[in-house]
Amino acid sequence: MNWREHSIGLKVPAKRYRIGELVRHSPFSRQTIHNYTVMGLIREVEWTEGGHRLYDESVFEQLSRIVELRKTKSLTQIRHILKDEESKGRAVT
Numbered sequence: 025m026n027w028r029e030h031s032i033g034l035k036v037p038a039k040r041y042r043i044g045e046l047v048r049h050s051p052f053s054r055q056t057i058h059n060y061t062v063m064g065l066i067r068e069v070e071w072t073e074g075g076h077r078l079y080d081e082s083v084f085e086q087l088s089r090i091v092e093l094r095k096t097k098s099l100t101q102i103r104h105i106l107k108d109e110e111s112k113g114r115a116v117t
Contacts (some may be wrong), residue, residue: 040070040078050087065090065103 041049043057052060060066061077066086068077086106093102 026042039081041080042072042076042085045060046079046087050084051091059091060087060090063099063103065106067105 029050043054046052047054050057057066061068066079066083066098070078081099089106090102093105098104
């Protein structure tokens with residue numbers, strides 16, 4: 025399990041979300057979340073022992089970005105844009 029440090033020294037487990045939780049907290053269907061994962065638009069960060077995908081909090085930022093880009097871009101274009109942004113982000117760090 026991943027842990028996040030807090031200023032007072034306590035370690036709190038990072039929140040992980042299953043697809044059902046993403047569906048409840050976003051405008052996307054279960055199938056859309058699955059498709060976006062398969063296409064590489066979003067990524068799971070972990071798997072449960074039972075084989076369920078788990079996503080971290082950053083997935084909501086990614087989904088928001090996809091909503092914005094979807095207004096003018098195809099999913100293929102979005103995949104290229106996100107991939108470029110990710111590689112530029114890695115180059116900076």
